[in-house]
Amino acid sequence: MNARILPLRRPNGLRVLDLCCGAGGLSMGYYLAGFDVVGVDIHPQPNYPFPFVQADALDYAAGQGHAFDLVHGSWPCERYATVTRWRGNPGAHPDLIGPGRQAMQATGRPWVIENVPETATAGVLRPDYLLCGTQFGLNIRRHRAFETSWGGGGDLLPPCWHRKGLLAFEHKGERAYADAMGCTWMTNLEARKAVPPAYTHWIAAQFLALERSAAA
Template identity: 65%
Template structure:
């Protein structure tokens, strides 16, 4: 059987697709309905869901809303109107005794276990995201390659941006908040190596 991963604050499933490609069965949770999410999905509060059901999963990914920390707020509104969920999410993940991954924008106060960009994977996008993990270690990754012509923030409202990330099933609006599946595919392959260690701990 495939290991089961809980995808908190799921959005439309960019992270979920990468974990699926890495061999996980994925179940998503978000406070809003996500009709384009490609796997089983539940509408609900992420923190409550992980408190009630986190023990049922082999691993957990969480992408708390980034509006509190993101520098660019043109389409996000007032930063002060968004709750800071990083510390509550980290605390909730830590109580599950499962390996976990938390993702956010580079400005967020996460431990920088891994920083990924689309250009590392040959994608035509510049999109940096920081990942903190329960096991604190990652294999080396190639450097960014910010060549001319990369799609960046100013292209986030365009269909081409979501497609360049590999999120072809999403709307362009959903793609604004997604991460490329290539990121979590790589993370998922390493995460799977943590599962036997966790099971025998």
């Protein structure tokens, strides 16, 4: 566990399990929305800012996922990413989106899957939400698709604004790229695989609104 983990907050009393969490960009969004977060990844994540378990995400979801209020999965995206097609080796990367979805559904808890938009184009992931940094006022273009157990809906966001000079990897290799996403605790290398916390902060707000509506 990272000795620098942020304190528990639990203002809404809910816990989220972040599978394939990486260095915690999306975990941070849930934390800012009021959740306690536990991250799971098969690789060590020394800069992850919350309680962390190094484990196989599918196995952990099967054994522990039911104990959380919301289960999030950022299953590996390399098989569908555009850069993998350019290299001509998509078959060299596992396709865990289907098995991941099944594992999350089996928990009986609400769930969210995040991945690159190419998964939606390929029909592998249903794009209930398609988000970009420019929708949240971030100086970065980074599209991600989200499939949720509740199927979308909720607040509307402004359209993307890809103004001239704004490129997805404009700051590649620079500290400015991680900072532009709001992932200030990460290394440059970790940030290249990260997603801005603003995305799940917003996703969490949609989930909480639906929960309040269902309870009313």
